Amino acid sequence: QVQLVESGGGVVQAGGSLRLSCAASGRAFSMYSMAWFCQAPGKEREFVAAITWGGGNTYYADSVKGRFTISRDNAKNTVYLEMNSLKPEDTAVYYCARHQTSLQVGLRPNEYTYWGQGTQVTVSS
Numbered sequence: 001q002v003q004l005v006e007s008g009g010g011v012v013q014a015g016g017s018l019r020l021s022c023a024a025s026g027r028a029f030s031m032y033s034m035a036w037f038c039q040a041p042g043k044e045r046e047f048v049a050a051i052t053w054g055g056g057n058t059y060y061a062d063s064v065k066g067r068f069t070i071s072r073d074n075a076k077n078t079v080y081l082e083m084n085s086l087k088p089e090d091t092a093v094y095y096c097a098r099h100q101t102s103l104q105v106g107l108r109p110n111e112y113t114y115w116g117q118g119t120q121v122t123v124s125s
Helices: none
Strands: 004-007 010-013 018-024 034-039 046-051 058-060 068-073 078-083 092-099 112-115 119-124
Touching: 004 092, 018 034, 018 092, 018 119, 034 068, 034 078, 046 068, 046 078, 058 068, 078 092
Parallel strands: 010 119
Antiparallel strands: 004 018, 018 078, 034 046, 034 092, 046 058, 068 078, 092 112, 092 119
């Protein structure tokens, strides 16, 4: 059984920073790509960032490139999302997710099987 628990969301002013964490339980964390998605009210869930199983490759949505950084610590079964220069349009619930297949990576929500409960990020102008 895999469980993902996000933390670190909150309210921040535009230009500020937040660091999200996602702690994973279960086996073989280091064999799976992890990703962050976000969902704003009335919108579909969107890709934010992904990182391969060993951390050697990262992928970002164009809207967050240069501002967000995804990383992971396989010894701690944790993936992070460092969010800088936050904008009001970043306001959403952020979810971490584990890819459905070991040693593969993808950018679409339907490629991810396990999801956390989400953490709210609100950026005020």
